Amino acid sequence: YAGQTDMLGDHFKTAGTLMLFTSRDLKVGLATTHLPLSHVPRKITGNYLLKKIEILHSSLRKDFRVKKPVLAVLGLNPHCGESGLLGKDELKYIIPAIRTAKQRGINATGPFPADAFFGSSLYKEYDAVLALYHDQGLIPFKMLNFEIGVNFTAGLPVVRTSPDHGTAFDIAGKGIADPSSMKEAVRTAAAIIKNRRRSYR
Numbered sequence: 001y002a003g004q005t006d007m008l009g010d011h012f013k014t015a016g017t018l019m020l021f022t023s024r025d026l027k028v029g030l031a032t033t034h035l036p037l038s039h040v041p042r043k044i045t046g047n048y049l050l051k052k053i054e055i056l057h058s059s060l061r062k063d064f065r066v067k068k069p070v071l072a073v074l075g076l077n078p079h080c081g082e083s084g085l086l087g088k089d090e091l092k093y094i095i096p097a098i099r100t101a102k103q104r105g106i107n108a109t110g111p112f113p114a115d116a117f118f119g120s121s122l123y124k125e126y127d128a129v130l131a132l133y134h135d136q137g138l139i140p141f142k143m144l145n146f147e148i149g150v151n152f153t154a155g156l157p158v159v160r161t162s163p164d165h166g167t168a169f170d171i172a173g174k175g176i177a178d179p180s181s182m183k184e185a186v187r188t189a190a191a192i193i194k195n196r197r198r199s200y201r
Helices: 004-011 037-043 046-063 089-103 114-119 134-145 180-200
Strands: 018-022 027-030 070-074 107-112 128-131 150-154 161-163
Touching (some): 004 150, 046 089, 089 107, 107 114, 150 180
């Protein structure tokens, strides 16, 4: 397995999972996770991306009690491919996936060029953002939320959260680690459990 998200999805025999980083002001889902960058374009097919959009939409409704989620989807190539000049992934896969999601009642918009999207704070107008690869979504998320961000696995029948950063073995036992993200992970898990119980009534 490339990571715990894939392993847990397999274990619980889910139809699909999504690594979702969440804080009070920003939620970023990752369409792909721990893949070499050269492998990302071949993974981003229309059906694959549509499934990730659907998982994100469903999780916002069930786990975070957002009645009518508004989603932003980022592009893969610089400037979203410049109408095919800098890459055709947007035209072939990303735009059709967003269009199909809209036909299924999901309020998804895009694709957006990631640099301008985060640089202009456009993310504040959306309930969640779907980034297409690891660093595209996590560089801005961790710059804004490194000490309080939470990693949540959407799409599982159980609630699984963790800090948004690694285990920091290099400072283990020194009494200097910041527990803020761990505390937020526990709080987020408790809130999601509460939200799911409401949904099932």
